[in-house]
Amino acid sequence: MSKAVAGFSKLNKQEKIEWIAKEYFANPEEATNLIKKYWNSDADLQKLHDEFIENTITNFYLPLGIAPNFNINGKNFTIPMAIEESSVVAAASKAAKFWSARGGFKTTVLDTEKIGQVHFIYKGDKSKLESFFTAVKNKLIEGVSTLTQNMEKRGGGIRDIVLRDKTDALDNYYQLHATFNTIDSMGANFINSCLEKFAEILKSEAEQHTAFTEEEKQIQVVMSILSNYVPNCIVRAEVSCPVEDLNEDKNISPEDFAEKFITAVTIAEKEPYRAVTHNKGIMNGIDAVVIATGNDFRAVEAGVHAYASKDGSYSSLSHATVENGIFRFWIDVPLALGTVGGLTSLHPMVKLSLEMLGKPSAKELMQIVAVAGLAQNFAALRSLTTTGIQKGHMKMHLMNILNQLKATETEKLKAVKHFETNTVSHAAAVNYIEELRKENSEKQTVQ
Structure with missing residues (x-):
């Protein structure tokens, strides 16, 4: 167990590394070198990367892969994906x-509305609060004009502010529920700045409101913060074709494939245990593009999974039907994304990724990201309902296993050839490499 350290943030980078290496590693020199x-x-x-966050000591790399041949609304895209999981790309x-x-x-x-809330406690007559809000609403909006003017020039800004009574959930609890359009910016800092100004105006106006009692004037602002739940910032991605065109797999008829596929989606709609893994597969595609384009994948994950529970039970984000002989597969997903601000203008790989995508607007990026999620879901369900998911996944995972075993290039080539016709598993790969090395050792002994 290491001792507590005082003033760690004041240490320079080298001093931080020396302290960590000494306190946590049996071989400090080896840790420092790594x-x-x-x-x-x-x-x-490196200095640019160091300044993204606090207390940086090094970089943590993820592979950046590309997935070509995406035709979206008649335009071809090659999509960048930053992810460590094999077989996703x-x-x-x-x-x-x-x-x-x-x-x-x-x-x-479908819409690009984003949400922020001022959470406050008001102990008094609800009707008086409602009248007060009506009187000060314009002052709230006017009070942030210096913050919103540039956003308004680009076509965005504040859509509305409403007073919400939440006293059924918590005594004396109310909200200012504000909706925004932030155009090509994710807008977190913009929204939070507006909300904090709303809170300041709310309190000062309440203190001067003659219709309030002294207790009613003392509005307690608990916090002012945007919400990552964006049920009205929605994009739809879909594919469709005649059922007979689902004819790629010779081992199953197009009709049987469509029926089995739709049943698999319906199970994810009805069964939360399946829905979680089903949606995780969708997020494999979504998160990979979100990370590659410098957006906040934690915010996206939180909002998406909340949306999947909007009807009271966790359910599939994707849906499938066959109507009049046409197979249709689609997803509606909330995505609050940005293509300006944040890392988009700083991180070299983010700039490269956005340029690869044709420097999209936030709306265009929403569409690309949703398509990546739908494509990933289709691929997973097609495997699950036909060959099984492990056959393809484990073949892609084979190289990771061989690297864990420190296989030589010759051993890798032989292993890949061997597992073209044999089932891949960790145990099978270990056994094969051990046998291969045993044979080589015996040959060298004979020589």
Whole structure:
């Protein structure tokens, strides 16, 4: 157990590394060398990374892959994906190729509303509070004009502010529930700045409101913060084709495939245990693009899973039907994303990813990200309902297993060849490499 450290943030980078290496590692020199191995050789680039967050000591890399052949609304995209999980990029690429031959993906942004709330306690007559809010609403909006003017020039700003009575949930609890359009910015800082100004005006106006008693004037603002639940910032992505065009797998008829696929989706709609894993697969695609484009995947995850529970039970984000011989598969997903501000103008790989996508607007990025999620879901369900998911996944995972076993390049080539016709598992890979090494050892002994 290490001792507590005082003033850690005041230490320079080298001092932080020395302290960590000494306190936590049996071999401090080895730990220090590994930490420094992941520094960028470009000093300016490393300094940029160091300044993204606090107490940085090194970089933590994720692979950046690309999934080509996405036809979205008639336009071709190659999508960048930052993710460590094997088979995700391959699965998305395979689904993209499948649907590019069947009309591609169609997307629609249903709305882009974002939400922020001022949470406060008011002990008094509700009708008086309502009258007070009506009187000061314009002052709230006017009071943030210096914050909203640039956003308004781009077509965004405050949509509305409403007073919400939440006293049924908590005594004396009310909200200012504000809705925003932040155009191409994710808008967290903009929204939070507006909310804090609303809170300041709310309190000062209440203290001067002659209709309030002294107790009613003492509105207690608990907090002012945006919500990552954005049920009205929704994008729809979908694919469709005649059932007979679902003819890629020779081991199952298109009709049987469609029926089995829809049943699998329906199970995820009805069964929360399945829905969680079903939606996790969707997020494999969504998160990978969100990270590659410098957006907040934690906010996206929180909002998406809340949306999946909006009807009172956790359910599938995707849906499928067959009507009049047409197979249709779609997803409605809340995505609060930005293409300006934050890391989008700082992180070199983020800038590269956005340029690869044609420098999209926030609305366009919403559509691309939703398509990545739908493609990933289609690929997973197709595998699950036909060959099983492990066959493809474990073949992609084989290289990770071989690297864990420190296989040589020759051993890797032989292992890949061997498992083209044999089932991949960790135990099978271990046994194969051990046998291979045993054979080599015996040959060297004979020589």
